[in-house]
Amino acid sequence: MADITLQGINKSFGQNRALRNLDLEIKDGEFFVLLGQTGAGKTTTLRVIAGLEEPDNGKVLIDGMDATNWNAAQRDVALVLQQYSLYPRLTVRGNLEFPLKSRTQNFTPEQIKERVDKAAETLQITRLLDRKVERLSGGEMQRVSIGRAIVREPRVFLMDEPLSALDANLRDVLRVELKKLHNELGATFVFVTHDQIEAMSMGDKVGVLNKGQLVQVGTPSEIYNNPLNTFVAGSVGTPPMNLMNGTLEGGEARIDNGFSLPVTAIGAGAGQPLKFGVRPEDLVLESGAPVEGRVFDVEDHGVIKILTIDVGQNRLHATVSAQMKVALDDAVRFGWKADKVLLFDQKNGRNLAYA
């Protein structure tokens, strides 16, 4: 069980600055998700924590102790990768035993067997124990990889997109299992993903990374409801938040080339160019609503429908109940929940509520 703190981590690969002055705090027992696009520095962050990559400068603290110069073995972490971490020559049992047989561990054969059996039971792979790794399916392989991590009962689990190579159904199943595992083990989990649904559904805390910098850290609902800037607003939520340029005049949002609607956020930002952000579910479609738009696209998701509406030069997403009858090119009237509208600085994208 361990806290992890990164302080001012910089890491470059040649010309490419992978991490820029990254600060990060992960609490003991937390399920921490690092969310970011490819190249944002998620994997590098994980490898720095694991001790596989040495930061150019900055400190890694584990449980308050400076672990910057510890090697991977001393940090007592376990790593689950997207693929490849299983040894093809060994059976499933051989793979699960492997971490327990290193010189830094002193386990008797009985203890090893006990731990392997227990891990196999937890992950429901007991029947696969004597099989060669080559003959496993993707989901089975990933379970074994997770098993390899849990046999050692490490302080920290580091997972680098462990689910992204799996097909959708299996991903959902393993997502639930991983959360359950986290509850049972109580260890610190650091989970890297580019999939915002994974991030939102699994994390106690989510850290959004962009270009080697941590943009925002918060609970999934903080990230979703109060994004720090337009980047975070755009990276979570399906479909993403609607962002429109405009100005604030007398408690009304005047959207460029479009419409005006009231907002409750007052004071800040009057007179300057703004971006108004509103989640698709906070657009309200009803017959008496103030603004008219034209339906450009309808996606039926069963429970909900996602409409794309053209208003002037803006194209907005709205989620509505699946019962609503609507066809392409229909004229629809809509308003929004005035208290849910967020104001961002048009220049630097920052949420004015944080300013």
Next chain:
Amino acid sequence: MAGVQTSAEKWTNRTAIAAVFVALIIMLTPIYWIAATAFKPRNLATTIPPTVVYEPTVAPFVKLFTKRSQLREQPTQEEYDNAPWWEQMVFDGGEKVVRNRKSGEVRSSGYGDRFKNSLIVSVISTILAVGMGTLTAYGFSRFKVAGEDDWLFFILSTRMLPPVVVAIPMFLMYRVVGLNDTHMGLIILYTAFNLSFAVWIMKGFIDEIPREYEEAALVDGYTRIQAFFKVVLPEALTGMAATAVFCFITAWNEYAFALIMTNRNAQTAPPYIPSQVGSGLPDWTVIAAGTFLFLIPVAIFTFLLRNHLLRGMSFGAIRK
């Protein structure tokens, strides 16, 4: 294949089999010729047209392993009758076996020792080249080496001129440092010669082994060295086997340097075999016998490693 073959596929198949057959004939004929000559009586070795049916004899092998001299006069009947069967064979060929004057022991030719030298030099230089090559390749593959490409090119450049070109300077250097006619001298030469090849081939194989394997081991508490031996080496065995076969064959067959650098103590079989032309006309049956035995170790070595070779010969190109 249980599937239905179209007639085009059938013909492709037959053509392929025919091509393999032709290739086999071309490649196996010299080997057959060597084997056949090795068991022929001397007078049938060079007949035109070649003698195909004959009574096999082991006389060439007896001659190969013994020291002989030309008979000045025919042995007496008594002498001939008292001699063992193999000595009679030598008498039949118009020669006699040389014996130690005091003890009467048969003096052996140098072939056995030369063969042993070949084995010592080839095996040790192969082990060294593959071992050092694997470690070097691992370093290049896994660590950032300043000027990596230049180093690799430099390593390869040692193969860019025909080795014989440097034979004379090498010979002079070896004479100064006293490596002439020593096992060590040849081992160093062959290791150096094979090393560049081993590094390049092994780098290809090791590049194919995912880094994640080792990193997982490192995180699990293994040291870099342990991770190398426990994780990388087993994965690299196939490549090492293929590399070893190539290095062994190169060292085993090497002729020019062995001829120049050695004469007695450390001489290997290749320069020795043709030196046994003997007095008078060359005795092709003895040369064939020497060559025939010389083929066997490579055949055995390749046979033992055949399972690794199938994957290894493609230089790691087959992915799972």
